[in-house]
Amino acid sequence: MNTNKSFSNFKPAYCSDKPKFSVPLYGLLGLTGLNLAETSTALLTTYLYPNSIELPVWMIGLLQTQPISVAVCLIAWLVWFGLFLKKFNTANGLQLQNARLLDRKRLLLDTNPSVLYAHEDAVTSPYRCTFITGNIEKMIGYTSQQVLADAGFWQQHLHPADKDRVINAIKAAVNSGLNELNIEYRFHKADGNYCWIRDHANLIRSPEGKLESIIGSWIDISNTKSYENELLRLRMAAEASVDMIMLTDIDSNIEYVNPSFCAFTGWQFDEVIGMTPRILKSGKTPVELYTALHETLLRGEPWRGRLLNRRKKTKTFPIAIAGQAEPPDPNLYWAEVSITPLKDDQGSILGYVSIQRDISEQVHIENQLSMERMDTEARLRIANILDRQEPLKTRFGALLDELFSLKSLAIQHKGGVFLREENSQTMNLFLLRGSFSEEFIRREQQIQFGDCLCGRAGKSGELLISDDCFCDPRHDHQFENMVNHGHYIVPLLGNSTVLGVMFLYTDPYPPQDDTRKNTLVQIGHMMGLAILQDLAGRALEEARDIANESSRQKSEFLANMSHEIRTPMNGVLGMLDLLQLTPLTEEQTEFAKVAYNSAESLLYVINDILDFSKIESGKLLLENIEFDVRQLTEEICILLSGRAHAKNLELNCFVSPDLPAKLIGDPNRLRQILNNLIGNAVKFTTAGEVSVELTCIEQSPNRAKLHFSVKDTGIGIRPEQHSRLFQPFVQANSATTRRFGGTGLGLSIAKNLVEYMHGEIGLDSTPGVGSNFWFTAELEIQTSPKSASPKINGLSGCRILIVDDNATNRQILSCFLSNWGASSETAENAAIALEKLQTARLDNQAFDLAILDMQMPDMDGLNLARIIEADPALQKTHRILLSSGSIISEAERISARIAKVLSKPIRQSNLYDILANIIHQEKPQILIEPLLEKTPADYNGRKVLLVEDNATNQKVALYMLARLNLETVLAKDGQEAIIELEHQHFDLILMDCQMPIMDGFEATRLWRLYEHANQLPRTPIIALTANAMQADMEACLVAGMDDHMSKPFNNNKLLEMLNKWLDVKVDRPSVAQIWQPDEMLQNLDGDQELLDELIWLLIKDEAPQLITSLNTCLANNDASALSQTAHTLKGIAGQFCAKALQSLAAQLEADARQGIISPLATENLIMALEKLCAEAQLVISQAPDT
Structure with missing residues (x-):
């Protein structure tokens, strides 16, 4: 393995640009027994990249040059690790501190509301950001990378309306050598909206002044701009507002007023800043209002209300203040004010904003409307005062008091009235109200038109207003101790004529707006009308007094005339009545009868005149007593039947069976109407018949409406004369008056009486055919106690034949019989009657009874009855004969076996009773109904005191009483009557009312007291009065008399009165006449x-x-x-x-x-x-x- 190569390519960790914190795993690999030398390259390549933690050189070389055992490796690693830890702790502590600082710096920049930026190449690319903080994303929605990546980003996102302005401003700043630039513009955001940015740029220049870079900050001022725009709009609104706006601080110092405030109040902006709103106070606003205002604002609550403020400079129009005693202030104005506290977020008051609006015109209108309303109400009250039934002076005094209470007029509770003399230029003092000096009262009792203020108003007829009595040259009259005042002088007009003036004292400079003027003028017209009404009332009162005096004199005249006429008439009628009872020749009898009828006719005329006088004066009173209208109607027909029969007329009477048994009303007045109508029908009918009909056309449980009809076959009346008949003193024509006589008052009186009974009267007539006079009357039904009605169905099963040539009579009788349950047939003459009798017998339906009329053509009823009696087959049919005045002897009745003779017209009740008695085999009443007066009762032993001063009346009464077998004592006056009464007992007293020494009223009162004091039985006293007025009759009863009899009276009237009272036994005083x-x-x-x-x-x-x-x-x-x-x-x-x-x-x-x-x-x-x-x-x- 080439370890050198591998080493040479290694870059030590301390040479790296950034500190790393990776942890090597070499020791762990060695402990696993792996050949480190063989794997070192891969490990170094994998783990010791430039970012790895740095290792000592010696250790690296050791690891690369020779194999190492596990122990050696472990020892080496431990030694290295110890050294490493020491170095690492020192280096890593600094790194952590720097990292924290860097994080804080980054956090500060990212959370700062300002965005920081830099343009490093400001010369070549002045608008491209080379650095910008991350909070840009929060501001505009774009990230810092997006901003930095695009060289034209800033320019592209400027608002088009702002771009030229902003770029030109930057260029100008660069060229002008400025080191700092502040500019505001709108920037387009990622969401499509714009935000306002305030850009603060620092221009970094070289020592030579050349621009090298730009470093600055952005602040989002969108909210600020919104506030500014809002404030701008508010300021513009305040500046443009017609309302007056004022801002004050918490101490009420003015900080701002808008132009409307300055324009309206006359204060300039610079003048009022720093002053207080007290500059607007007028002193006319009540202190209580300001107190309430301050208390409201101190509570942090807004206040709204009205203030009477004052401007700095005079306006062109004044504002009137009701009741002021000085000329109006032109600088005053009414403001509707709103004051609102300005508060911070904690609710603390920072200041106040006041907005006020001039509402002077509105207040003026409101005052006008309020005054009009109050004036209208005042006029209504004044109208009510003037309508009172009180003297004019009392009403005018109350009117002045009402005016004094009107605050809008500012009257000093002082005024009065002058009234004009009729047809002159002088006015006299009529009324004063308030306190006036003796000098005024003495000097101002009378004024002339044109003199002083009142005289000028009286002359012109126009409202006169005086502002100041001392400065007004028209105020001619001055008085000692006179104080300054104004005046309203109101002319009192009636029919466009000045009838007087009303003068009112006011405060100086009284209100003179149209509303107040119109109110005063209208009140003046109302007072003028009241004056006219008072004048008319006084004239009417005088006329009424004259009329009353005339009516009184007329009543006295009629009463005197009644007395004066009735007194001799009593003698005339009485003596004629007595004369007819004495043996006379036929000629003397005729003379006496004509004289009696003439005197009676005169009495009817007098009665008509008296009744008409009562109606005309409204003194006619109707009675309300119980009576039987069926009986009343039949009695009248019976009473007048003699006149009808004397003219060979049939007088028929039909009273409907379904009438109420008893009614409540005035039977005497009803009798008077029927007497007049039936009497006229008999009078104006020369041939034929008169038919009276009574029906009920409406009925309720308590009232009945009756219909009376009187038909005749007389002369008839032309239609054009109908309306005149019911007028007083009028007849159809003068020829009628000459032929038949009469006053022409009867129908007029009847019409008035009918109207008193809530009815109406009329007629249907055809000349030459006849007339039908009818009337209605509403009467109360007597419901308790119930009276017996005619029996219904009492003749059920009976067959009755009616024989009468008069169709009306046949119809009336048929109706009666049908109502009673009988079956009837009719025949118009004797021949037909006999035929029907025979036919009925043959049919085994024989008639039980036949009603026969006495007067019929060809054969009368008496002969028909004889024929029936002569036929054995018809003898079982009972017979009743009806007579119209003919006297049937007892022998004739018996020979024809007539069960009953009845006089026409027939009473329903009498007819029913007779039929029932005959049909039911009861013993019939065989006496003929009397056609003459009843025989007087036997008054033997009865004693009467006649008190009468007139010699003629004495004779008449004494003769009449003597014929009745009465013992009579005469007293010539009331005093003699008392003496006689004290010495002897009387069964009855006939007392004249008007006598010398002592009249009948006083004598009656004294005797009643005497009776009471001595516990004597009450003696009936009948008043003999020649006065027929209702008041005279009532006076008789009030004085203690028991009844009255009007003069003149005849035997029948006297007999009726004697029968009424001499049969009455009284053991104690009767008090029924006065009370119950x-x-x-x-x-x-x-x-x-x-x-x-x-x-x-x-x-x-x-x-x-x-x-x-x-x-x-x-x-x-x-x-x-x-x-x-x-x-x-x-x-x-x-x-x-x-x-x-x-x-x-x-x-x-x-x-x-x-x-x-x-x-x-x-x-x-x-x-x-x-x-x-x-x-x-x-x-x-x-x-x-x-």
Whole structure:
């Protein structure tokens, strides 16, 4: 083996460029017993390459020159290894230290945010990197190897927009001899984006100044550039913003303001830097607002709000401040301000940014809208004030108080009103509000148009505003101790005419915007309208007073005329009535009858006029009492049947069977309407018939709507005359008036009465054929207690033949019979009747009864009845005869075996009872219905006191009473009546109301007290009154009378009244006319103790106070207070179930509400209340002890 060759080729380890740490394995190989010499070359080649650990030369030579035993080799290796270890430890320690330093250096460069680079050949290749740190990959995404490998890498990745600029800058730096260059540009990254790089280059030059190399660093400034761009945009936005922007430090020193701030406030940028925002304070913003602002900012929270600030220089327009007492400051402005703390990452406040916007116009609009809203509300309140039912001065005073409360007007709670004299240029002081000097009040009672401010406003009719009373030359009038003020002078216009002015004291320089001006002008118009209404009201009141006085005089006149006419009429009618009862010749009888009818017609005229007067004055009152409308209608027809029969007319009456049994309403007024319509039909019909029909067209559980119809076959009425018929004092034509007479008031009164009953009236008429007058009325149904209705189906199975030549009568009777369950047939004459009777007998359907009319052509009913009686086959058919006035003797009735004779028109109830009695074989009533007046009852032993001052009336009454077998005592006045009553007992008293010395009212009151004091039984007292007014009738009842009878009266009326009261036995006073104690006790659940307590409360407290109040109202002519007192009394009367008293109070209340004060009605009410107290006290004394 050539070991030398092998050695010579070995390169010692210490000659290597880099320290190596490989571990030789020679010793291990020797220990294995291998021939080291033979293998040394391979081993050296394999293990001892230049990077191997260096070995001593001697050891290498030993290993290469001779074989070595294992022991020697081991010893040698051990020696070497020991030496090696010592050397290796020293050398390897230095290497490790250098490696650590190198690693740290590499780590420092790679983690440094700056990329280091070098251009070693800056002269020939100035743009090629020869060295660059590894952190370049983190910056641009390319590795250092990629950068170093490409000579044009840097130029290729420059942003196209930056390339020329950057290269030119480098060239300029190189050529100019600069040693340092800083430049920024964009560099293309591996991800396709660009980053901003700040390049700091050091140009290394030779001593001669030539460029040798470039060493520099790159820093990624993309974020910085982003921040700068953002800041630039923010700055541009701040510079361009129309809002005012301010930056301050933590001590509120101004660091920045934008141009808008300078332009708007007048402060220059250099002036405000270092100052504080206090330069904007106006002193008008409340201190509390600034306190809240500072507290909010100290908490680190933003604050938003409005501030009234001041500019440095004057603007071209002023801003008005409501309520100011000086000219407006043109430098003030309203700002919407937002202040936000600027904080660092730890939340510490570094400063503040303030943004404010001028909102003066917005605030102005808001103020305008707010003022308009407040002014609108104020106008509404003022309108309500002016609409009050109070004197004008009271309303204007309240209006001024309302104006004083408006802050927008800055009024000094001081003002007044001048009102213009009618048709003059003078205004008088009408009202003052506030504190005025005596000098002002003395001197300013009257002003002329054109004089001072108020006179000028009155003359021009336009709103006048004064800023300063001392500087305004129009303010002519000066007063001692007058303080500076402004004025609003408002003309009060009505129909474009100045009616006065309102003057208001204000602070100097009051607001003068259009909103306030319009408000004041509108208020002036409203006050002007109120003045016109007040003038019209006073004129209306005067006219009403005149009308009331006229109405009062008219009522008094009618009452007097009624009394004056009825008094002699009583004598006329009474004597004529008595005259007809004496033996007279036929001619004398005719004369007496004509005279009586004429006097009665005159009485009807008087009654019509009185009724019309009541309707015209609104004093007509309807009663609400229970009555039977079927019975009422039939009675009227029976009453008027005599007139109809006298003219050979048929008067038919049909009342529908399905009518309610009892109704609640005014039967007297209903009777008056029917009397008029039926009477007219009879009057204007010369031949034929008059048919009365009553049906129910609507019915609910509580109310019924009735339809009345009166048809006739009279002269008829032309259509063009229909509308005139229901007007007062009008008839169809003058010829009718001359032929038939009448006042023309009947239908007008009927129309008003129908309307009072919630109905309507009308007619259908054809001239020459006849007329149909109809009307409706709504009445309440009496549901408890229930009254018996006509029986239904009580004649079921009966066959009845109706024989009458009048078709209407046949139809009416058929309807009645059908409703009662009977089967009926009709015949229009005797021949047909006989034929039907025979036919029915042959058919084994004989009639049970035949109703025969007396007056028929060819054969009357009496002869037909005789024929039936003469035929044995027909004798079993019962017969009833209907007569229209003919008198049938008892002998004639019996000879024809007529079961009953009835007068037309027929009552349903009477007809049914008679039919039922005959059909059911009950003993019939065989007496003929009386066609004359009833025989008077036997009054023997009864004693009557007649109290009458008129000699004629005395005679009439005494004659009538004497014919009735009554013992009568005469008293000429009330005083004589009391004397007679004290000395003897009377069963009845007929008391005239109007008499000298003592009238009937006073006499009645005294006698009732006497009865009570002496525990005497109550004597019925009937008022004889020539006054037919409702108030007079009520006054009679209030005074303690039991009933009334209007003059003139005849035998029938007197007999009816005597029958009513002489059959009544009373052991104790009857208090039903004023109140119903039993009903009241029932309402109190039978609590007698509570009843007594309420009575004592009335007697001791309520009644005296009410009587005092009523008298005071009369004395003061106070209609409003009278209405309230009457209303209170009405409630108490209702509690005591005193219907008469309640009615009087309600009427007085209604009149007083219309401003009508009636002393008579008030006195009547007081008397009624006193009567209630007296009778109530009597009830307490009669109450059983508990």
